[in-house]
Amino acid sequence: MRIASVDIGTNxxxxxxxxxxxxxxxxxxxxxxxxxxxxxxxxxKYLISTTAFKGVTKVLNEYKTLAEKFKADIITACATSAxxxxxxxxxxxxxxxxxxxxNIDIISGEDEALLTFKGAVSGLQKGNxxxxxxDIGGGSTELSFYEDDAFISYSFQIGAVRxxxxxxxxxxxxxxxxxxxRKAIDNKFRKIKQNNLSSYSLVGVAGTTTxxxxxxxxxMEFDVKRVSGYKLTYESVDGWFNKLIRLSSSQIRSLSNTTxxxxxxxxxxxxxxxxxxxxxxxxxxxxxERGLRYGLALREWEKKLKA
Numbered sequence: 001m002r003i004a005s006v007d008i009g010t011n012x013x014x015x016x017x018x019x020x021x022x023x024x025x026x027x028x029x030x031x032x033x034x035x036x037x038x039x040x041x042x043x044x045k046y047l048i049s050t051t052a053f054k055g056v057t058k059v060l061n062e063y064k065t066l067a068e069k070f071k072a073d074i075i076t077a078c079a080t081s082a083x084x085x086x087x088x089x090x091x092x093x094x095x096x097x098x099x100x101x102x103n104i105d106i107i108s109g110e111d112e113a114l115l116t117f118k119g120a121v122s123g124l125q126k127g128n129x130x131x132x133x134x135d136i137g138g139g140s141t142e143l144s145f146y147e148d149d150a151f152i153s154y155s156f157q158i159g160a161v162r163x164x165x166x167x168x169x170x171x172x173x174x175x176x177x178x179x180x181x182r183k184a185i186d187n188k189f190r191k192i193k194q195n196n197l198s199s200y201s202l203v204g205v206a207g208t209t210t211x212x213x214x215x216x217x218x219x220m221e222f223d224v225k226r227v228s229g230y231k232l233t234y235e236s237v238d239g240w241f242n243k244l245i246r247l248s249s250s251q252i253r254s255l256s257n258t259t260x261x262x263x264x265x266x267x268x269x270x271x272x273x274x275x276x277x278x279x280x281x282x283x284x285x286x287x288x289e290r291g292l293r294y295g296l297a298l299r300e301w302e303k304k305l306k307a
Contacts, residue, residue, distance in 0.1 A: 001301055002017065002018070002029070002073050003020060004063070004075045005076050005077070005293045006063055006076070007080070007291070007292045008079040009138055010039030010080065010137055010161050011161050012034065012262075014293050015032040015033070015063045015293070016293040016296075018294070028224075032066065034059045035262070037138070038055065038082055046087045047086055047087055048083065056096065060077070064102060075102055076300050078107045078112075080292070083104075085139065109140060109153075113144040113153035114144065114151060114295070115295030116135045116291050117145075120295075130200045133205060133288075134203070135292070136206055137206055140158065141159060143156075154191070158188050158272060160208060160266070161265050164267075168181065172247055172267070181271055202284070205289075207262050208270060208272070209273065209287050212273075212287075213230040215240060216230070216240070218256075222257075230286075231284050233284045234278070237285070238274060245271070
């Protein structure tokens with residue numbers, strides 16, 4: 001079964017075209033990313049802008065053409081934090097359906113965490129470890145794991161775009177702004193009820209961790225083979241955090257082409273990751289290029305099995 005899945009995020013819109021065999025194994029055929037930043041100012045105005053309406057429509061029509069080119073059997077799409085927080089979300093998805101023909105599923109933070117977890121672990125080697133997946137998005141951050149047989153998830157209203165727009169008014173940010181953001185993140189993570197997370201293996205998905213994996217290896221272009229399964233140590237994350245918060249967005253953009261579309265929000269994203277690893281004493285994080293769009297594809301595959 002060939003599935004095209006689209007993740008409409010706060011900052012980026014991601015496309016996956018993949019074949020899934022009878023055992024659920026995923027073979028990536030094509031993947032793309034665009035950065036219309038539909039969540040710009042949603043945190044303040046709770047409205048998706050007219051510019052975002054046009055930008056997202058353009059991207060989805062491009063993706064639809066690619067899905068047809070690669071002969072996908074189905075196109076499935078979901079929207080996350082910025083859309084579910086906006087007051088005009090139903091007008092937005094109605095517009096997208098009319099202009100692209102694609103149905104958009106606005107998923108909850110809990111569903112986002114579950115699908116992201118399934119997508120992330122689908123690419124991991126089997127082993128005697130318990131994965132915990134952290135997904136740092138533009139509008140929110142999801143944490144997901146199994147505790148015994150129960151699936152546990154948290155969705156926090158902290159994301160790289162949201163925090164940048166709300167707190168970081170200077171470029172580069174001031175020490176006072178960084179400290180304000182750090183406290184805001186710390187307060188959110190205090191809501192995690194589990195006291196000891198040291199038995200879990202931390203897995204990171206989405207742009208913050210994949211971009212850090214590229215920077216840590218001096219990659220100028222994204223290389224999935226070198227990013228997938230790369231281990232970022234806490235020391236590396238700490239080092240990049242202390243470097244990036246002192247650079248302007250143009251200086252960050254000059255470090256690597258992999259920072260395109262997120263150079264201005266990368267410091268906030270890394271601050272979220274750094275804070276989480278520090279607060280819960282994680283020594284390393286395993287980077288996965290997979291995530292929500294892979295979980296979304298698996299959901300469609302599971303529907304076919306049950307049909």
